Amino acid sequence: MRARVPVVMVAVLAAVVLTAVILKWHAGRGPGARRAFATARFAADGGPDAAAVVGLGAGPPPSDAAVAQRTTMLHGDARHTHRSSGRATTSAPAIDWTHDVGGPVEAQVTASPDEQTLYAASLGGALTALAREGGVVRWTLALGDRVYATPCVGDDGTIYVGSDAKKFMAVSPDGKVKWSLDTDGDADTGAAVAADGSVVFAAGRAIYDVTPLGFVRWRFAAKRKVYGAPALGANGRVFAGSQDHHLYSLGADGRLVWSVDLGADVDGAPALDDHGSVFVGTDGDEVVRVDPDDGRVVWRTNVGGYVRGTLSVARNGDVLAGVYGPRPRAVRLLAGDGAVRGDFAIQGTGALDFGVHGGALEDATGTLVFGAQDDAVYAVDAGGRLLWRFTTGGDVDAPATLLRDGTLVIGSDDGLVTAFRPAG
Numbered sequence: 001m002r003a004r005v006p007v008v009m010v011a012v013l014a015a016v017v018l019t020a021v022i023l024k025w026h027a028g029r030g031p032g033a034r035r036a037f038a039t040a041r042f043a044a045d046g047g048p049d050a051a052a053v054v055g056l057g058a059g060p061p062p063s064d065a066a067v068a069q070r071t072t073m074l075h076g077d078a079r080h081t082h083r084s085s086g087r088a089t090t091s092a093p094a095i096d097w098t099h100d101v102g103g104p105v106e107a108q109v110t111a112s113p114d115e116q117t118l119y120a121a122s123l124g125g126a127l128t129a130l131a132r133e134g135g136v137v138r139w140t141l142a143l144g145d146r147v148y149a150t151p152c153v154g155d156d157g158t159i160y161v162g163s164d165a166k167k168f169m170a171v172s173p174d175g176k177v178k179w180s181l182d183t184d185g186d187a188d189t190g191a192a193v194a195a196d197g198s199v200v201f202a203a204g205r206a207i208y209d210v211t212p213l214g215f216v217r218w219r220f221a222a223k224r225k226v227y228g229a230p231a232l233g234a235n236g237r238v239f240a241g242s243q244d245h246h247l248y249s250l251g252a253d254g255r256l257v258w259s260v261d262l263g264a265d266v267d268g269a270p271a272l273d274d275h276g277s278v279f280v281g282t283d284g285d286e287v288v289r290v291d292p293d294d295g296r297v298v299w300r301t302n303v304g305g306y307v308r309g310t311l312s313v314a315r316n317g318d319v320l321a322g323v324y325g326p327r328p329r330a331v332r333l334l335a336g337d338g339a340v341r342g343d344f345a346i347q348g349t350g351a352l353d354f355g356v357h358g359g360a361l362e363d364a365t366g367t368l369v370f371g372a373q374d375d376a377v378y379a380v381d382a383g384g385r386l387l388w389r390f391t392t393g394g395d396v397d398a399p400a401t402l403l404r405d406g407t408l409v410i411g412s413d414d415g416l417v418t419a420f421r422p423a424g
Contacts (some may be wrong), residue, residue: 055343055344056342056344056368056384057380057381058342058384060365061364072113072153072154073110073152074108074150074190074310075271075399076361078193078231078232079231079232079273080271081271081273081312084361084404086403086404086422088363088379088406089379089388091387092388093379093388093408093420096420098135098417098419099417100415101120101124101126102124103123103124103125104413104415105121105416106148106397106413107148107149110150110153111153111403112157115132115405116132117129117131118131118401118409119161121143121147122415125144125146125163126140127140127147127161128417135417141175141177143169144163145164147161147163147188149188151190154193154197157173158212162183162187162191163187166185166187167181168181169181181214181216183203183204184206185225186203187203188227189201189202189226189228194209194252197211199212201229202228202230202240204226205222205226206219207219207220207222207226207238207250209238218253219254220248220250222242223246224243224244225242227241227242228270230269231278233272234276237292238252239270239292240269241262241267241268241270243267245263246261246266247260247290249292249295260290262280262284262286262297262300263284266283268280268309268310269309271311273335276292277289277290277298279319281308281321285302285303287321289319300338303333303340304326305326306353307321307323307324309321309358309397311358311359312360315366319332320332320368321359322372326351327345328345328354328373329345330359344380346374356371357371357373357395358397361400361401361402363402368380369402369408370400371392371398371410373396375392375394375396376396392412393416394412394414394416407420407421
């Protein structure tokens with residue numbers, strides 16, 4: 001997030017009756033503040049106690065649920081479900097390689113269609129292509145300003161990405177700019193490729209639909225900034241939230257179908273379930289379900305903190321969200337009525353703008369992987385048990401990426417992209 005108070009995390013190792021909790025000293029970006037890790041139990045070597053149930057699991061996913069097979073856009077698909085066909089490691093992850101991309105990584109790392117090249121955008125203003133094997137730099141392209149937007153990759157390998165230079169670009173697989181479009185504001189949301197090949201993204205307060213050749217098909221203007229990436233539903237429908245407190249639904253031609261006032265900023269990107277229902281978070285501390293046909297609010301659940309990141313939808317239909325302070329955590333809600341089914345809390349700082357940014361990634365077995373602003377990445381299995389926690393050198397706001405072979409890729413605010421070896 002952009003307006004975040006710098007913090008320093010300091011932790012100490014302490015023993016509690018029958019429960020070992022690791023607290024590590026960790027230097028951050030600001031003086032004097034202290035953050036402590038985690039709520040589950042850990043052994044002295046950093047491995048989790050398998051008996052530590054944290055409540056986020058819901059059992060194995062149904063075998064017939066839809067799965068995004070590609071990792072080429074924000075949360076894996078245009079509906080932002082964040083499901084992977086890969087299997088995350090169940091033991092402490094082993095680093096395959098790391099690479100410094102020259103600035104904090106707030107955008108999800110995505111992959112070429114064959115998953116042999118990874119694309120990482122940074123606040124240092126560059127798009128970097130890294131080889132899947134070894135993390136070797138294939139090329140780097142300067143985009144003129146900070147890049148918050150997750151790179152989106154088309155079926156032909158073209159990378160679509162915007163920057164705070166108020167430009168949206170198409171880049172060839174060899175790192176050459178194919179075309180560049182000037183936008184009215186910061187082009188800082190991830191794009192999605194529609195069924196007809198058009199590319200939908202937001203910049204400033206406008207939502208754009210452009211052809212693969214860079215011609216604008218239509219543009220729709222909200223009243224204020226659109227921070228979240230648009231999600232795409234059936235029949236070309238587009239859903240996006242704005243800081244004017246509204247969630248918008250647009251037709252395939254860009255015309256307004258409906259809008260609904262949710263009473264607070266809608267900073268995060270919506271997610272759609274397998275039936276088309278729309279879910280979105282707000283700065284009113286709520287997760288909201290909206291009917292895609294008429295914009296009617298089906299339910300709204302107060303989760304006790306800002307919900308600013310992109311939501312996810314598990315294979316069983318549960319909604320996955322990240323929540324900010326004062327009690328930061330990842331939560332799982334029932335799609336039917338919005339009841340909180342389970343959660344996993346991290347140690348907060350008391351700040352309202354500190355927490356978990358976005359919904360977790362779900363692997364093929366139902367394991368959830370998510371990062372947090374305590375500089376850590378967590379894996380929680382389908383039974384709700386903490387499998388492992390890995391500490392980075394900075395906030396982990398970027399969504400995790402899990403390749404088909406089980407390679408896990410994480411970007412963090414220390415400027416590093418880290419690839420972890422697959423299980424086994």
